[in-house]
Amino acid sequence: MKWKGNNSKCMSDEMIQMYIDNEIDEFEKAGMEKHFAECENCNLRLYEQKKLIFDFKQSISLVNIESIEIPEFKHEKTPVIARKKYRLFYWKWAAAAAILIASSLFIYKKHNTNIQDDVRYIIFDMSSEVDANKPLHEQSMSIYIIDKSGKQIENNINNL
Amino acid sequence: MNNFKDIYNTYYKLVYRLAFKFLGNHDNAVDITQDVFLHLYSQLKLKREIYNTKAWLYKVTSNLCMSFLNKTKRITKHEYENPAVDEVDNEKNIEVVEALKKMNKRDRVLLTLYSEDISYKEMVEITGIKFTSIGKTLSRALKKLKHEMER
Numbered sequence: 001m002k003w004k005g006n007n008s009k010c011m012s013d014e015m016i017q018m019y020i021d022n023e024i025d026e027f028e029k030a031g032m033e034k035h036f037a038e039c040e041n042c043n044l045r046l047y048e049q050k051k052l053i054f055d056f057k058q059s060i061s062l063v064n065i066e067s068i069e070i071p072e073f074k075h076e077k078t079p080v081i082a083r084k085k086y087r088l089f090y091w092k093w094a095a096a097a098a099i100l101i102a103s104s105l106f107i108y109k110k111h112n113t114n115i116q117d118d119v120r121y122i123i124f125d126m127s128s129e130v131d132a133n134k135p136l137h138e139q140s141m142s143i144y145i146i147d148k149s150g151k152q153i154e155n156n157i158n159n160l
Numbered sequence: 161m162n163n164f165k166d167i168y169n170t171y172y173k174l175v176y177r178l179a180f181k182f183l184g185n186h187d188n189a190v191d192i193t194q195d196v197f198l199h200l201y202s203q204l205k206l207k208r209e210i211y212n213t214k215a216w217l218y219k220v221t222s223n224l225c226m227s228f229l230n231k232t233k234r235i236t237k238h239e240y241e242n243p244a245v246d247e248v249d250n251e252k253n254i255e256v257v258e259a260l261k262k263m264n265k266r267d268r269v270l271l272t273l274y275s276e277d278i279s280y281k282e283m284v285e286i287t288g289i290k291f292t293s294i295g296k297t298l299s300r301a302l303k304k305l306k307h308e309m310e311r
Contacts, residue, residue: 013300017298021298060181062254063181068173070168071194073197
C-alpha cells in the first residue's frame with residue numbers, strides 16, 4: 001500500500017516509523033501531527049504501525065533472562081582453531097620432504113666418513129718381485145690396511 | 161581490574177540478552193558473551209579507554225554475532241531443514257526469536273537493536289547503516305516479521 005502517489009501530503013511508511021520513534025525534528029513533527037488530524041488514511045496507518053511495534057516489543061520481551069546465572073569470568077584464551085585445510089596439507093608435505101632430505105643426507109655423510117675415518121693407510125708391500133711373465137697364480141702381493149691409531153684392520157691378503 | 165569486574169557483573173545480562181536475540185540459542189549466546197568480555201578484558205589490560213561502555217558492548221556484541229552468523233551460515237540452514245532438531249527446541253524457544261532467525265541479517269540486527277530501545281543515532285554507529293534508511297528498513301522489517309510469524 002503506497003499512498004504517496006495519491007496525495008503528496010500523505011506520509012511514507014518511513015516517516016511514520018520515524019514519527020513513532022521520535023526521530024524527527026520539531027518542525028516536521030508539527031506538520032505531521034496536523035496532517036494526521038486531517039487524513040484518515042494516514043491516521044489508520046499510524047495506528048497499524050504503532051500496533052505492529054507494540055506487538056513486536058511485547059513478544060520479544062518474553063525473552064526472559066532473569067534465570068541466567070552470571071558465570072565467573074575466565075580470562076583464558078579460547079583454543080586456537082586450526083587453519084584452513086589446504087594450508088595444513090602443504091605444510092605437512094613440506095615438513096615430510098625436509099625431514100626425508102635431511103635424514104638421507106645425514107646417513108649418506110655418516111656412511112662416507114666412516115670409511116675415510118677408519119681406513120687411513122693402505123700399504124702395498126712391493127718387496128717381493130713382480131714378474132709379469134709368470135702365470136697369475138704364482139704371483140704374490142700383500143696389502144696391509146692400517147687404521148688411524150696404527151692398528152692393522154685386515155690381514156695381508158696373499159695370492160690374489 | 162576492579163573496574164572490569166563491575167562492568168562484567170552489571171552488563172553480563174544485557175550482553176547475553178542481545179546475543180540471545182541475535183542467535184536464538186542459549187549455548188551460542190553464552191559463548192558470544194564470553195568472547196565479548198574477553199575482548200573487553202584485553203582492551204582494558206592494554207589500557208585503552210572506552211568512553212561509552214554500553215555502546216561499545218552493543219557494538220562488539222552485534223559484530224561478533226554477525227561474524228558468527230557468517231561462519232555458521234551453512235550449518236544453520238541445514239538445521240532448519242531438519243525437523244527433528246526443531247521439535248526438541250520448540251518448547252523453549254520464543255516465536256519472535258524463531259521468526260527473526262529466518263530474516264536477513266540486516267533486518268535481524270536492526271530489529272534486535274530496536275527491541276533494546278536504542279536510538280537511531282546509536283544504530284548508525286553500531287551497524288553502519290545510513291541514518292536516512294533506518295526508518296525505512298525498520299518499517300519494512302517489522303512488516304516482514306509479522307508476515308513471517310503468521311506463516
